[in-house]
Amino acid sequence: MNTTIFQAEGISKHYGNVAALEKINMAITEGDIYGFVGENGSGKTTLMKVISGLIHPTQGSITLMGRSKGRELAQARKQIGVLIEHPALYPHMNGEENLSFYSRIHGLSDAHRIEEVLSLVGLTDTRKKKTSDYSLGMKQRLGLAVALLHSPKFLVLDEPMNGLDPGGIVEMRHVLTRLVKEQGVTILISSHILSELQLIATKFGFIHKGRLIKEVLAEELLQSAKTEICIQTPETRAAIHVLENVLNIHSFIRSGANEIRVPKSAADLEQLMTVFIEQGMPIEGIHLSAASLEHYYMDLIGG
Numbered sequence: 001m002n003t004t005i006f007q008a009e010g011i012s013k014h015y016g017n018v019a020a021l022e023k024i025n026m027a028i029t030e031g032d033i034y035g036f037v038g039e040n041g042s043g044k045t046t047l048m049k050v051i052s053g054l055i056h057p058t059q060g061s062i063t064l065m066g067r068s069k070g071r072e073l074a075q076a077r078k079q080i081g082v083l084i085e086h087p088a089l090y091p092h093m094n095g096e097e098n099l100s101f102y103s104r105i106h107g108l109s110d111a112h113r114i115e116e117v118l119s120l121v122g123l124t125d126t127r128k129k130k131t132s133d134y135s136l137g138m139k140q141r142l143g144l145a146v147a148l149l150h151s152p153k154f155l156v157l158d159e160p161m162n163g164l165d166p167g168g169i170v171e172m173r174h175v176l177t178r179l180v181k182e183q184g185v186t187i188l189i190s191s192h193i194l195s196e197l198q199l200i201a202t203k204f205g206f207i208h209k210g211r212l213i214k215e216v217l218a219e220e221l222l223q224s225a226k227t228e229i230c231i232q233t234p235e236t237r238a239a240i241h242v243l244e245n246v247l248n249i250h251s252f253i254r255s256g257a258n259e260i261r262v263p264k265s266a267a268d269l270e271q272l273m274t275v276f277i278e279q280g281m282p283i284e285g286i287h288l289s290a291a292s293l294e295h296y297y298m299d300l301i302g303g
């Protein structure tokens with residue numbers, strides 16, 4: 001049986017009248033990449049702060065690697081790597097010096113580990129550059145390197161793709177999946193880039209107004225009956241115009257520069273093709289595909 005790395009039981013966090021978290025129960029199993037999905041202000045960061053001990057819950061308890069009490073819980077927290085909001089880096093130091101600094105804080109003496117984490121996040125070549133000259137994406141990657149220094153078993157990552165360019169996002173995806181496969185790390189990750197989250201997560205938790213409203217396994221999402229019609233066209237604006245004004249379909253998303261996805265429940269594939277042909281739309285491809293995380297989420301919270 002898989003080991004539970006993290007468990008929340010009835011976690012609430014209130015700030016005055018604001019219920020940032022309301023009775024959260026959830027479990028993360030060893031080897032999971034748990035994708036945490038929710039709109040701005042839904043409570044993702046707050047739960048991550050509770051896990052890492054930055055704030056205390058108003059109610060409820062957490063268990064980390066089987067430990068839930070006082071000193072034992074504090075010990076278990078030493079096996080977590082955290083990247084929440086912007087990483088705290090010293091701008092006048094270069095990447096390597098920042099890592100040496102955090103290495104000393106963790107009481108680590110293995111200089112080799114600094115080389116390892118630099119290589120893992122792809123910053124070996126820029127390690128001598130001052131971090132004030134780093135791009136946002138490089139800072140995020142260095143923040144991840146700091147979080148990895150002490151070889152944590154559990155990574156808590158709040159929007160790690162923030163500020164990364166498309167290449168950086170792909171690289172981050174590879175780093176994270178490698179960490180899970182090769183080093184057995186378990187990950188809790190939040191991101192607003194749902195298409196990216198869908199590519200890596202093994203399980204999703206949806207949080208809305210402080211409540212965990214749904215958990216679903218990646219394979220359940222794939223098997224979900226909610227298929228979509230995926231339309232590829234170089235003329236997305238014109239296609240959107242046809243969808244809205246000719247077909248009266250409004251529940252679609254643009255899932256790429258040349259791609260639009262329409263829930264199958266909102267349209268008929270044959271009718272769509274007929275109308276697009278009638279309107280002279282240049283359609284490069286049209287097919288059915290599994291529900292996107294974005295649509296699944298929109299359905300859950302009611303649009």
Ligand SMILES: Nc1ncnc2c1ncn2[C@@H]1O[C@H](COP(=O)(O)OP(=O)(O)OP(=O)(O)O)[C@@H](O)[C@H]1O
Nearest residue numbers: 015018019020038039040041042043044045046047
């Ligand atoms: N220190 C605080 N004092 C008062 N309210 C707070 C505090 N921290 C968070 N909140 C409130 O708690 C709620 C949850 O915030 P949280 O930052 O956890 O959301 P989030 O899901 O991480 O959002 P985002 O995607 O924007 O990062 C919000 O209403 C926020 O305004």
